[in-house]
Amino acid sequence: MKPQILKEERDVNKMHVLAIVLASYFVILLDTSIVITGLPEIRLAFDLTTTELSWVQNAYTLSFGGFMMLGARAGDLVGRKRMFMIGLTLFTVTSLVIGLAPNASTMFVARAVQGLGAAILAPSTLSLLSIYFSEGEERTKALSYYAATAGIGASLGLVAGGVFAGWLTWRIGFLVNVPVGIVLLYAGRKVLEESETQKGNFDILGALTSTIGMTLLVFSIVESASLGWGSMVTQSSLIASIVLLAVFFFHESKAAQPILPLRLFNSRERVGAYLARMLFLGAMVSFFFFSTQFMQGVLQFTPVQAGIGFLPFTIPTFFASRMVPAMTKRLGNQAVMLIAFVFLFAGLWRLSLVTVESNYIVGVAIPMFIIGFGNGAALGPLTIAGVAGVAREDTGAASGLVNVAHQLGGSLGLSILVVVFSSAMTPELSGNLLLAHQISAAYKGSVWMIVGAIAFILVLNFIPAWWRKYRMLVKSVQQS
Known part of the structure; x- marks a missing residue:
């Protein structure tokens, strides 16, 4: 067979893989955000307080983030395709259970199990991209599509969630995952090839201490809102979480095959990306959570109107994400990241000025438009920086750590x-x-x-890179 034909076949196969990966990741992100505009309806359906309502998100994101590293490690040991299929199956089945949940307890438990499915699925999607697309312009382009999918999935989920909750029921937002999941399972079985596996063991102790530790940390923070920091429940949960997380990092430093290789933190660029991503997600998940309550609670929007009310955020997110590859090529990854966070700061600062007398256009829509540009431009550079310079054997762990920062940042x-x-x-x-x-x-x-994220980007990434370029310029001038 001619080389040109072989190349064309490989390119077509890459496009099929990219389509499956993006569609699977889209479903995960859609599921995370589709519940947002339905939260007031869920509160009424199950008679929940604001604190209890936050667990609709936290049960999912904590399980998602907590088991992410174990899911990534499983991909290395068992095979990326196999774990992709297992994660997608678990995610699809639990979506059906949530859609039919008769009470809040069933929903919380099913959301946690669904998060486990996502924890297996998400690192498989990102590591598949790293395997099929070589580092450089090709991978940058693929990762920009991956990041764009995150922004678009989250944004469309807000609109779809409002439409479902307003015209039908919030349950449809979960039930729609079932037919989509079945189609993706069929496509994945036909198109994806199994990756090379590594010999080793699962780090069960690392997975349990990290997951339980993070869950207790979030629980102590959430419960402090109602019980106070002086409560025995709050204090004991906080102390237990600190002890468990300390055990986790100590164990990872000694483990022969850790789920979180601490060498991933050897790169200043990656550390800055992880910290900035956590703060970015903390701000953005909260933006979604409180914006839907402002529109429905203060402005008296219906769920459908609230979903449509997020369009000023959705549209610039899409266009900004499409601009990232060209901007990165022209300005560099760190500069694009910094610009994105400046937009986020400006938009959120303006949004923070809302009062009961604010109208939608000036108080909400215009700030959302600015935030949308920042959101669309931030995810690509953060993802690229999070996996930059990672050795092939650490691809799964690095992909998992990016998603851990994503999910735990949102929960915290x-x-x-x-x-x-x-x-x-x-x-x-x-x-x-x-x-x-x-x-x-x-x-x-x-x-x-966002201010904290900008500080991390400047101190850990932008300023050192600028200083190195300045020193090189001075040295070349002196030599000439």
Whole structure:
């Protein structure tokens, strides 16, 4: 067979793999956000408080993030295709259970198991891209599509969730995953090839200590909103989480085959990307959570109107993500990342000024438009930096760590800002006046998270890179 024909066949196969990977990741992100605009309906259906309502997200994201590294390691040992199929099957089945859940307890448990499915599936999708697409321009382009899918999936999920909750039922948002999952399982079985496997063991102790430790940390933060920091439950949960996480890092430093190789933190660029990603997701998940409550609670939007109300965010997210490859080629990955976070800061700061008298166009839509550009431009550079310079044997672990930062950042951020929201309660205000005041306080917390992310990008990535270029320029001038 001629080389040209072989190349064309490989290119076609890569496109099929890319389509399956992006569609699978799209379903995961769609599921994460589709519930957002349906939260008020879920609250009414199961009679939940704001603190209890946050566990609709946290049960999923904690399990997702907590088991991510184990899922990534399983891909290395068992095979990426096999784990992809297992994760997608588990995700699809639990989507059916959630859609039919008769009570809140069933939903919380099923959401946690669904998060486990996503924890197996997500690192498989990212590592498949790293395997099929070589490092450089080809992988950058593929990862930009991956990042764009994250932004688009999250954004469309907000609109779809509002439509389902308003016109039908919030349950449809989960039930729709079932036929999509079946189609992807068939396509994955036909198209994907099994990756090379490595010999080794599963780091069960690492997985358990990290997952339970992070769950207790988030639990202590969330419960402090209602029980207070002086509560025995809050304090014991916090102490236990610190002990378990300390055991986790100590164990990982000694383990022969850790789920989190600590050498991944040897790169200043990757560390900056992980920290910035956590703060970015903390701010953005909270932005979604509180924006839907502001639109439906203060502005009195219906779920459908709230879903459509996110369009000023969705549209610029799409266009900004499409611009990332060209911008990265022209300006560099770090510069694009910094620009994106400046947009996020400006948009969230403007959004934090909302009051009960704010109208949708000026108070919400314009800030969302600015935030959308930042969101679409941030994910690609963060993903590229998170897997930059990783050895082939660490591809799965690095992919898992990127997704861990993504999911745990969202859980921790939302938990912290739920506490900020509750702490902003004041006896002088009530009704919509109080709700708007509390949401504004939560938005201000999001702004500070973005400020922290910008600081990490500058200190760990941008300034050192700029300084190296400056020293090289000075040296070349001196030599000439």
